[in-house]
Amino acid sequence: MSNAGENRPSNFIRQIIDADLQSGKHHSVHTRFPPEPNGYLHIGHAKSICLNFGLAVDYQGQCNLRFDDTNPAKEDQEFVDSIERDVHWLGFDWAGEVRHSSDYFEQLHDYAVELIEKGLAYVDELTPEQIREYRGSLKEPGKNSPYRDRSVEENLALFKKMREGGYQEGQACLRAKIDMASSFIVMRDPVLYRVKFAHHHQTGDKWCIYPMYDFTHCISDAIEGITHSLCTLEFQDNRRLYDWVLDNISIDTHPRQYEFSRLNLAYTVTSKRKLNQLVTEHHVEGWNDPRMPTIAGMRRRGYTPESIREFCKRIGVTKMDNTVEMAMLEACIRDDLNENAPRAMAVLDPVRLVIENYPEGEVEWLEAPNHPNKPEMGNRQVPFSRELVIEAEDFREEANKKYKRLVLGKEVRLRNSYVIKAERVEKDDAGNITTIFCSYDADTLGKDPADGRKVKGVIHWVSKAHGQQAEVRLYDRLFNVPNPGGAEDFLATLNPASLVVRQGYVEASLAQAEAGNGFQFERLGYFCRDSESETLVFNQTVGLRDTWGGGE
Numbered sequence: 001m002s003n004a005g006e007n008r009p010s011n012f013i014r015q016i017i018d019a020d021l022q023s024g025k026h027h028s029v030h031t032r033f034p035p036e037p038n039g040y041l042h043i044g045h046a047k048s049i050c051l052n053f054g055l056a057v058d059y060q061g062q063c064n065l066r067f068d069d070t071n072p073a074k075e076d077q078e079f080v081d082s083i084e085r086d087v088h089w090l091g092f093d094w095a096g097e098v099r100h101s102s103d104y105f106e107q108l109h110d111y112a113v114e115l116i117e118k119g120l121a122y123v124d125e126l127t128p129e130q131i132r133e134y135r136g137s138l139k140e141p142g143k144n145s146p147y148r149d150r151s152v153e154e155n156l157a158l159f160k161k162m163r164e165g166g167y168q169e170g171q172a173c174l175r176a177k178i179d180m181a182s183s184f185i186v187m188r189d190p191v192l193y194r195v196k197f198a199h200h201h202q203t204g205d206k207w208c209i210y211p212m213y214d215f216t217h218c219i220s221d222a223i224e225g226i227t228h229s230l231c232t233l234e235f236q237d238n239r240r241l242y243d244w245v246l247d248n249i250s251i252d253t254h255p256r257q258y259e260f261s262r263l264n265l266a267y268t269v270t271s272k273r274k275l276n277q278l279v280t281e282h283h284v285e286g287w288n289d290p291r292m293p294t295i296a297g298m299r300r301r302g303y304t305p306e307s308i309r310e311f312c313k314r315i316g317v318t319k320m321d322n323t324v325e326m327a328m329l330e331a332c333i334r335d336d337l338n339e340n341a342p343r344a345m346a347v348l349d350p351v352r353l354v355i356e357n358y359p360e361g362e363v364e365w366l367e368a369p370n371h372p373n374k375p376e377m378g379n380r381q382v383p384f385s386r387e388l389v390i391e392a393e394d395f396r397e398e399a400n401k402k403y404k405r406l407v408l409g410k411e412v413r414l415r416n417s418y419v420i421k422a423e424r425v426e427k428d429d430a431g432n433i434t435t436i437f438c439s440y441d442a443d444t445l446g447k448d449p450a451d452g453r454k455v456k457g458v459i460h461w462v463s464k465a466h467g468q469q470a471e472v473r474l475y476d477r478l479f480n481v482p483n484p485g486g487a488e489d490f491l492a493t494l495n496p497a498s499l500v501v502r503q504g505y506v507e508a509s510l511a512q513a514e515a516g517n518g519f520q521f522e523r524l525g526y527f528c529r530d531s532e533s534e535t536l537v538f539n540q541t542v543g544l545r546d547t548w549g550g551g552e
């Protein structure tokens with residue numbers, strides 16, 4: 001499990017585990033991560049993955065990957081494959097084979113029969129609407145279904161009929177017989193099985209009845225010998241049902257469920273339904289669009305597994321609902337890349353610069369460090385020549401002293417190179433600067449001017465003939481409001497400027513960049529080569545500094 005076993009701070013779940021190991025209740029820890037394969041994994045899932053797999057690493061236990069695949073209509077093999085890839089990429093590995101809730105359909109069916117035989121489950125023929133009506137509300141108790149008191153024999157026969165396709169969808173379901181007056185609505189005779197004529201990606205057309213989450217999850221946990229079943233807070237009430245099912249069937253193990261708060265991230269959504277809508281309605285390029293909070297999107301954006309694990313460590317695990325600032329996530333990748341990403345030069349909004357006293361046709365290969373503070377990362381050769389491009393915003397015809405870049409008649413240093421002076425400009429008919437003509441001081445390579453004059457500013461550049469033309473994609477927040485999920489129409493809060501495309505130049509060495517390898521484009525930010533493009537395309541991972549105004 002590679003290097004995913006970082007030191008993690010304690011939390012209430014670790015305290016429970018420590019106590020369970022100390023008291024001898026458990027001798028080892030066995031957790032599971034149970035995604036529903038109806039979408040790609042997102043940053044919220046990463047929290048659950050780091051928690052579940054992280055506990056297994058730290059306690060030398062095991063963590064299963066189990067697809068919670070009880071709703072065949074919404075599930076897809078593409079999602080299954082992406083989930084496996086993303087868990088691995090995050091640095092984790094599951095114990096043994098991948099599991100599926102559907103592996104247990106036969107056993108689940110037999111436990112349902114056991115509940116019927118014990119008089120604890122019945123086939124209900126109320127319509128779904130009637131079931132909802134009969135359920136009552138938080139203020140009012142529910143009332144019993146007229147089908148609640150069927151005999152065991154009748155229920156067995158009708159459940160068999162359900163299984164054999166004798167009912168249409170919605171005509172019948174199997175319900176637990178618990179308490180229609182319970183203060184916990186989940187305990188008001190919850191549905192255990194429903195009829196669904198759907199092809200299942202694992203079991204094909206074998207079943208036309210499918211078990212519900214609450215019935216499936218606890219039994220799957222017990223079958224797999226899970227010790228600590230960790231889920232998010234909205235399942236707190238469901239714990240009653242989790243325990244009720246396991247208490248009433250003949251199974252030896254009884255895992256315990258513990259709830260923690262889900263991750264909410266500002267300016268984004270983590271509901272799979274909403275993410276799915278962004279994809280299917282083409283508001284983004286796909287599940288791996290670099291603006292998406294999906295693991296696949298973040299990978300393509302240039303996030304590293306280390307940075308995501310670090311983020312999950314920093315946010316911790318509690319029972320308190322809160323929203324985490326985007327600045328916190330970005331700080332994690334910025335810290336990582338600042339430390340580890342090689343430096344390079346790129347010009348995103350190029351303007352031509354000609355050094356008139358530099359010989360035509362001459363090329364000098366200048367030595368540039370890959371990292372300012374890490375000589376062990378080595379140097380690279382950067383070609384310098386008479387014709388360069390610089391960033392349009394790094395030149396002004398006039399400016400006050402605060403502007404530490406190139407100004408007409410003044411000097412600036414070219415990063416890793418000479419001091420130059422802007423002599424004159426050429427403009428097109430519309431008044432746009434097309435070329436900046438400069439002179440250079442040949443005696444300033446790697447040293448200050450000999451006469452002691454001070455040159456304060458430093459700007460980046462690329463040799464025009466050697467630079468590679470590249471498309472650079474700049475990203476901003478995908479949504480304009482801190483809580484798009486809470487908006488009446490979350491699509492209306494999409495930021496139309498979340499992607500800005502620039503046609504720029506990158507230094508020659510970047511033509512060999514591999515997808516996913518991060519670079520600091522000096523003075524601009526962190527970027528990585530796009531994994532989906534044939535041509536040279538770079539995605540902005542994060543800027544050099546926090547732009548969210550959030551607490552870092």
Ligand code: ATP
Nearest residue numbers: 034035036044045047048231232262263271272273
């Ligand atoms: P949705 O919100 O779209 O219904 P889900 O929570 O049902 O998503 P699953 O695929 O069932 O998604 O989630 C797998 C596991 O990941 C569950 O244990 C769930 O609790 C956890 N998880 C999902 N979203 C978050 C989140 N935002 N923060 C922490 N854990 C999460």
Ligand code: MG
Nearest residue numbers: 034035036068
């Ligand atoms: Mg779920």
